[in-house]
Amino acid sequence: MYIPPHFLEVDEAVISGLVEHFPLATLVCHLGDNFVANHIPMLRTLENTYVGHIAKENDLHQLFPRGMAALAIFSAENAYVSPNWYPSKKDNHRHVPTWNYQVVHMHGRITFDHSRKTKLAVVGQLTKVFEQQYSGDEAWQLSDAPRDYMEAMLDNIVAFTFKAQTIVAKSKLSQNRESKDFESVKASMEENGMVHLANAMEVTKPKKDS
């Protein structure tokens, strides 16, 4: 990924926050002359280690029984930025349209695991984290489902572990703009309902006023 220095995201709290808030990874691998991409929720379990599962009918685990190199991309909100949103446009008109976004790219390796024990552990971990987030005290639990149903569900999936070897992140959030332009873009994001982008801009203050 091309990252100008002022858009390189190095804050580990920001990076882990992005993965937690936008866990549906775009998981890309390469097969012969083509790409295969799937969209899979992934959860961090250890440093540089993420887990998830795919459908058994997804042939990835057959194509790559010993595992595969993969790129996992986590994407937050993104939004167009109009030159009209820069108050300084009136002074100098030296602006062009752009796009704001935050992404995390993890280059690493996937290995599959067909054991019932691992599959149960992975769906248990995913369920616990997401249900706490969305259902709170009413969190749904694996044990709420009948045993035969849950066993059939486990039979239909394959668990995987993704070990990240390189992690790079980009926060393109108008932080290279002068303060009044930055604040105006942030306000436009709020008006357009891009709450996460506006909050991310608040965290990523302009680094210079030039």
Added chain:
Amino acid sequence: MYIPPHFLEVDEAVISGLVEHFPLATLVCHLGDNFVANHIPMLRTLENTYVGHIAKENDLHQLFPRGMAALAIFSAENAYVSPNWYPSKKDNHRHVPTWNYQVVHMHGRITFDHSRKTKLAVVGQLTKVFEQQYSGDEAWQLSDAPRDYMEAMLDNIVAFTFKAQTIVAKSKLSQNRESKDFESVKASMEENGMVHLANAMEVTKPKKDS
């Protein structure tokens, strides 16, 4: 991409609508043993033909001077779906968590173009479409910027054309659920501010009631 038949999106209006509403493509190519992905707004200009531009400092155009195979992924909103949102859970508890999303994958080929004429045409097309969408009657135009500034901007980019050879799309929108569960998930999407997902569900009615 693994797509069960009931999640295969074949509606061309839905597919072109996704690309128009979520134009920031994840553009993946492959280099040696690694992946390179960039996030670039892309615009349809002809059937199966999309244009965009990258920064001249992005070394893609030097690594692949004759063009490259690429996967362009367009992603709409995505959201967790809790089993608690299915009214039928109370009856049978035969549900597990899942994730709803819509994506378009275009497999094709990128070629770069360094001519001033093409670069100006591409930024003009992108600006016209996005400014009409965001600024309406107040649309910013290239001619609003001083000539020297615009020439410097054009010097700093490289235009590209992406020719899509294969397009596949997936709408995973609870359309395989019974009506009362589907409607309840849609209501939860609305409550959680996932307006586009809720609207997309409205378009993609349940195909069966089983």
